[in-house]
Amino acid sequence: MNSATPADHARPADRPGPADHPGPADHPGPADLLLTGARIHTVDPDLPEAEAMAVRDGRIVWIGADADAGPWAGPGTRVVDAAGRLVLPGFVDAHNHVRLGSDDACVQLAGARTLDAVHERVREWRTAHPDAEWIEAEAFDYSALDGGRMPTAADLDPATGDVPAIVLSYDVHTAWLNTAALRRLGVDRDHTDLPFGRAVVDPGTGEPTGFVKDFAIKGLSREGHRALRELGVPWASPDRQYGRLAKSLDDAIGYGITTVVEPQNSLDDLALFQRARAEGRLRSRVVAALFHPRGTTDADLDAFTSAAGEFSDDRLRVGPLKLYIDDVVEPRTAALLEPYAGCSHHRGDTFYPPEEFAELLTRLDARGFQCFVHATGDRGIRTVLDAVAAARAVNGPRDARHQVVHVECLDPADTPRFAELGVVACMQPRHAAPDIAGPGQAWAENVGPARWHKAWPLRSLREAGAVLALSSDWNVAEMDPMVGIHAAVTRRPLGGGEPWTAEETIDVATAVEGYTMGSAYANFLEDERGSLTVGKLADFVVLSRDIFRVAPGEIPGTVAETVVVGGEVVVDRAQ
Template identity: 65%
Template structure:
């Protein structure tokens, strides 16, 4: 047997492989794992490796697989950062501070607005932003990047004078004047046509250079978080060049899976283009394959589809982007053509509509191992819990979103759905108990990218700073949370044959942690630090 290239030994190895759960040594050759076991039993071709890394008792896990991470959107260093601004006054202070520090006539762009300062479903207005910065165009991206908030000059700068825009839907007041609040941005503004329109109208955020800068920053952060495979869930064919450039420049450290965005306006020719790209990009470093669709929007601005009225807006239940029968036919068509689908669904009626569509596709086309995903699954009625496993649908979820400091009592999400439906919020344990495949992710930059933050949230259902849990009956174990960020996400993306566990024959994608998450106090899980990240047997990050 040829000597191994690399050996990591003396560690606390959790393999996430039930056939061999624990070890202290892993051997690598040609980028793949060739031996797993205990050093005392290692053959000479393992112990004689040229490169031996002493783990000194540190914990080794499979590299994390982030199943839904917007690395291309990322966090933009040119934007005012509003994360943590928990009042209109705090938002105003940050905008004014940035304006004073960056005098001029260009755009003021901000991100991370968390729908604060709103009551009874009200939306922010241009007049509120005008009172903060009246003499420069301002655009504020919500933390979920589903809505925009603009001042009067911002509306003028983007040429918004009616409701229907290529990058969103502008709310109008009683006189037909845009209010400054734009919905449907994730569906229209992040589409190929939407981004092109924003570039044509000279919004700096949409420029190719800014996109590439965001991508590089996010890719670096990815491996620093221990993520070895990242799924970028919403791209157009135009965006592939950014990833090609990163690869050519040696900056594509994590493995990447790209889903192509399929908005309602997608043409048959564009679908054929998606299929051609899936054939052209299909290696273990950069793969194109799934399609991203939306059935509804988001809960906070009341644009998700609910079975019953919003608690703070009687008579309103949100809407789906398609009529249910039309969506069922679309899903059947795409399923017949062999596509895997990622469908954004947050409201319980939106989720039901997707499950109904997958059921219809299976009846029309026959069952297959499609692994269609419902992404987010934020508010799920009990009757739909068993349907995920029955239909082979993956629940791609973001545990951090369920934290009470983001969505719980007193926050826009919880107030919108109402206390009577809080038991439906991010039902991790219930889905698991009903046999669903759980794939965990961050949804960066909607929430922190660090998987250990997500694991903390999945296990405790508590605020990041500590405190009372929200819906603690839906918490899962540490082992289950780790599996959701490794094997669960690998299975969800058809890569369980070479990722998701430390198993002989798989890619040598691994993460070294300073503490064992299985034994650390659960209140300290988010503090567990990534020390090293290995991708294909190469150290891509060291703290």
């Protein structure tokens, strides 16, 4: 892979492309839906812009000028007048945890930037729910505690009393328990390696502090969810899981996200998507990756392959594998090449020794799996790239499209390796905004100013020929693609302010491509989605503003007024 434009890559010979689908010459006559009066940005280099588009049987059969649209209208044709508005391909969110949040039954801590603010919100929730057997909260911000320290049970107890409480961090990588929850969940000095995480202990006393690491790796696994459910944590119940999924799917289609990639699921979770489909809530298309934690067996891989065969249509597809090589920068659990700022030795750890991970990825690659690997630190990312190189040396090059997910702190020496190895950079621009990761925030302070140039290098990767697959990482950050595009273009806070690492901004067209064709290509969907091209699925969005022509600060707040999936208008705010 040596081009930054996914459309330039030849498709595998055994995958159908737009030319393989019948076009208008094969099926003359009126369209089912005709879009006119639009400024269509197609993300197709062969026809970059158009004014009108015809759809039949869920696919685009014609695209061109308004003056030529007349023959496509008939008595049964639904005509949509875009009134000059911008039309884009439906967004493909390459990393969106629609199963995780947000949960209406939880205390919402987004924006609570001090411990006092956390206490206030918890107390308000307790007052409103006096009979609750558990207090559950989400979106805790590590920066709420002074000095970069991590929270303890003693920090939480004043607001919760004797009611057990579990608080999930905004990235869902850690959990914070009060003293009552430590007792209820059986966490003590002799039980710190938990089914749902790793309890941090006080170095002086050996007692658990109340802070639990590795929640994303263990607590979100099949076994971790079962353990939490059996221990009576309401958050882990199937009904609560389904409620989060259904709500997030509604949000996704409302934002014009016509394809969602849910990056971490167990086989048990697939029933939730089946239920959503049966109940008409699966209006966005879904790609579900299956979680491959340590201990995954060959029998598990056989079951994953079977699931991929069972769920393989254009509405719900199962197949990629999700792995972790490191954790996250904020609690200093990402793997860095050099020690964390203020530390003499601590660099974080990888979950596998490099040689073992290379052997694992080589085996998975040989079986034909595509791997999404979470890697945030520069040493974690290098470990993944080294593993892909090892797999190619053993198995030979293939169109695997393995992904490094997040790419938060990338050493410049590794930037060209993405294109050289055919590895996709699956990134979340909003994470790079200064109000989330910049000066004064835990990410920037832990990495230190000398490494800020490594932060989310979107432009550098693009210029080096890497494919960018952009995404939200909901509910870590806002799901709205307009928020992500704004961050990619400005590297400014959402509410305005000074940019951070502005040398890594990209332009609007590149950001749109990353949220459409880049993410489609990253998931082997480029022959069906990602651009508005004759023969492809008719997934598109009509926006309330032309984001190419407004000031960057006006991009947030742009609304998906009309959303079409497979030729069906599923959202219509324009009427």
